[in-house]
Amino acid sequence: MAGPQYTHFGRYRIVEELASGGMATVYKAVLAGASGFEKTVALKVMHAHLGKDEHHRRMFEDEARTGALLRHRAIIETLDYGQEQNLPFLATELLEGLTLADAMKKRKKLPPELVAWILTELLDALAYAHALEDGEGNPLGIVHR
Numbered sequence: 001m002a003g004p005q006y007t008h009f010g011r012y013r014i015v016e017e018l019a020s021g022g023m024a025t026v027y028k029a030v031l032a033g034a035s036g037f038e039k040t041v042a043l044k045v046m047h048a049h050l051g052k053d054e055h056h057r058r059m060f061e062d063e064a065r066t067g068a069l070l071r072h073r074a075i076i077e078t079l080d081y082g083q084e085q086n087l088p089f090l091a092t093e094l095l096e097g098l099t100l101a102d103a104m105k106k107r108k109k110l111p112p113e114l115v116a117w118i119l120t121e122l123l124d125a126l127a128y129a130h131a132l133e134d135g136e137g138n139p140l141g142i143v144h145r
Contacts (some may be wrong), residue, residue, distance in 0.1 A: 010084035012043050012091070023050060023060065028094060031080075041079060042094040051087045064090040066142060069132065074125035 006014045012029040019026045029043035050056040067078030067090065080091035100118070103110060129142045 006045075009043060009045060009089065010082070012041070014043070015040070018042065023047065023056065029091070031091065039079075040094050041091040042076070043089060043091050045089045046087050048087060057088055060088045060090070064088075066140070067092065069140070070129060072125050072128045074121045075129070 006027070008014060009027070009029065012027075012031055015028040015030060017025060017027050024044045024046045027043045027045065029041055031039045031041055033039075046056065046060050061081070064078060064081035067076075068081070070078070076095060077093040078090060079093065080089075082089060132140045132142055134140055
């Protein structure tokens with residue numbers, strides 16, 4: 001996968017690279033705190049070449065700010081946002097387990113009940129995000145890029 005190989009990024013210890021996309025690389029990372037506290041997270045770090053571009057930095061910041069507002073069982077929680085080594089980053093809840101892509105590789109056809117449940121959860125999360133309002137009742141207009 002692309003992107004710099006970190007062992008640490010600010011307060012986070014990098015465990016492994018999970019994915020790399022057009023805007024950032026996502027790592028499995030551990031936030032270590034006082035008295036042995038540890039929290040494993042997904043750490044999304046903007047690519048260095050985009051970190052110099054104000055438009056991309058604003059998009060990344062908007063993603064973090066919007067993510068912090070979302071509270072739904074089918075949407076990962078945004079836990080932290082900041083800048084380290086002159087690059088924006090955000091930390092989210094890390095969900096480990098079988099992905100839909102992995103499930104589709106194992107079984108060409110999923111049971112209809114499972115497909116219906118997945119779609120119901122997905123549509124409920126989208127409806128929640130699209131209907132979200134600010135504190136004054138104004139729609140936030142959240143649309144996934």
